[in-house]
Amino acid sequence: MKKFTTLCLATLLSVNLFADDSAKKILTVYTYDSFVSDWGPGPKIKQAFEKDCQCTLNLIAEEDGVSILNRLKIEGKKVKADVILGLDHALMKDAKATGLIADHSQDLSSIKPSLNWQDSAFVPYDFGYFAFIYDSSKITTPATSLKQLIASDASIIYQDPRTSTPGQGLMFWINAVFKGDTNQAWRELAQHTVTVTKGWYEGYSMFLKGGSDYVLSYTTSPAYHMIVESESKYKAAAFSEGHIVQVEVAAALNTSPHPELAQSFLRFLLSDAAQTILPVTNWMLPVTNNTTLPEQFSKLISPKTLEIDIEELSNQRKQWIKDWRTNAVK
């Protein structure tokens, strides 16, 4: 009988030990929907990170970057995530206002100097330039500046600045280039706008079906067509005023029970492993120097950066949207 009890205890103990061992830490990350889709970066990032972290990476998808921020505002201190991934740099100020964002402890020396990254809380993981994409088999002499494009009569599809980050990017872009004449520029643009779509994809898919001459997207969009479809007719128009940069960022939350694990995930995002996955799944540019990219990326334009002041943008955004909605009408 004694033997039996010992056996039982031993079994129980070993089960317990085993259970302890398998109860890996779970790192919860809020991100956006296209990040976690089968063909997005999510599955590969998860696999690569879990290989070394002794943990489970739990990716929770919201509709887009703005929805992640809204969720933080709703949940407050009860937030489930350890890390948020997928805001863009224009949303950083709002995100910090929630009081939930922790400082990062990352070495940022590997980040491209051109990004001039100073932020103490957010870590950039990829970036892109907004650009107008055209079909070079139809348009042989594309516009060379934003002013030229707006003054032309080429048909254009862009996204709504109230609901989409590229649309908001265009709003910043036009305000930076036209300054006091922005309202006039919106009116001119409206004359040859085919439609303003809710999100990026509605606009882009309409363009692919021949819906317009130009569509607002990123300089990296042609890389997708070259790599996945072996199609090189889609090109980004380089504008002489320079292009607006969109930087996608991640941050740890100060409510996280595993701050170290959260920091190690941020470090992983800057590693070679993650930086080589992102360009060919998220179709953006790597933020670190010396990342090896498929050769098709060398065919993309490398535009001049149009510097903008994020602080000013956040303050002006509301007024600029009002200007847009009263002037961008036919």
Add this chain to the structure above:
Amino acid sequence: MFLKFSNISGLICIFCISVVTLMAFYGLIAFNQQGADLALLQDSYFHSILLFSIKQALLSAILSTVFAWPIARALYYCPKLYFKKSFLSLSLLCFVLPTLVLITGFVSLLGRSGIISPFLGEDWNLYGMQGILLAHVYMNLPFAVRAFHNQLQNIPDTSWILARQMKLNRWQKLCVIEWPALRSTISLVFGFITILCFNSFAVVLSLGGGPQSTTLEVAIYQALKYDFNIAEALTLAWTQFFIAGVFFVLLYRSNSVAWLAKDSNKKNSLPQISNTNKAFFTLLYSGAFCFMLLPLLALVPGLIATSYSLKLLANVFEALIMTLVLGSLVASIAMLIAYCIMLPIRSSLEFKKPHIKNTLQWFANHTLIAPAMVLSVGLYILFLPIMDLDALGMIFVVVLNVLMVLPFAIQQIRSRLIQFDHDYLVLSKSLKLSFWKNLSIEWPYIKPAILSTFSLVLLIAMGDVAIFSIFGNDNLKTLPWLIYQYAGSYRINEASFASAVLLGIYFIVLIKIERAQSHA
């Protein structure tokens, strides 16, 4: 007598759905302890969207009813038209078609590189008021045609015989026989379409073409979604609730529109019509047929261009099963609730209490006019901090979809149930039948209406994306959501393949509806 067990179950149902709406509004109001932003009422932007919402809704309703009328007459006066059955099924499809699929069709037909666009002149642009009206008319005109046609079918043969004996001319027949038969239906259909278009969201968002075309529902979405400006969203929501509510009260006091009812008794004494008239009707009928078919046929080229892989087929199949399971669950619950809700409404009719009847009906149908975006976001805000929505969100997908389809379910079974009471209530009362005994007698009578209504709400629920986008679970994707995801990541052809599969399922269910009705 009014407060008997069966009525109480209905009252509880009405109470529950009202509580869900209240919770949603409470969620929004309690979040930052502030009410509606009344300063917005003075803003010129607010005035312009209000005017635009009303203008496009009224125009859509006018166009749909005005064009539907002659088409319904064509169907009525020429009973031997080719493919008449398919035409009527197609009409139903147009009404329930997921907007996602419809818009894809319209864009490939009438967009800048559309098949028809070259014939429309240089200045043609699908986006803007014209696009919104086209899509709204596409969805609602066939609905109106069915309703009017049904109503004309109800003109008794004796009226026509009498008209012949009295030698009424065409104009007199129109005024004395047709118009009285249609009058109440026309105002109801008009009101119903106005409410649907007033609350229109996906169509306006995709075909609006810019900030000049914004409806209240779209503005609510933008206020909640991007600025998280709850105060502004509340003002817009109350405005929409109030205006749509007024429409509702004005137009929903009378009977429901029996547009799903079966194509009943054979007509033997239809007035003869001249050959010119016949030719005109046939032309009109063919035109309407083309209008309804073309956007669907325009999806075909995308199908051919798709590169099929096993992965794609597996994804689509899995999502399809999920859509059917979810849709059936929603439709079953909605039918059960709709039946229960009708119990006290029928009693109030029996006891001749019109005020109780109207109040109950208003509460039972209020989700038709409540802004869907407010319901979903309100519940999301309320429940996100207290429960694990990532795991349990599907419950809300079901609950909210039930709420959305409920008004349609009630509307469709209502007239049949009232008809039953009208014919058999006195008899069953005098026999003192129990509730269950009564139900077993009632069942064969209402079965066709229940089955076809079930399929209708199933189709409406299957097309949902808006609610799924907030509460859905990425591991339990529905087909419309998969289409959204494909289209959102450069996979346009895969999206058209998935759309075609969805459309195919809709066709199959529709054929079932029509079968169920012809067997009735």
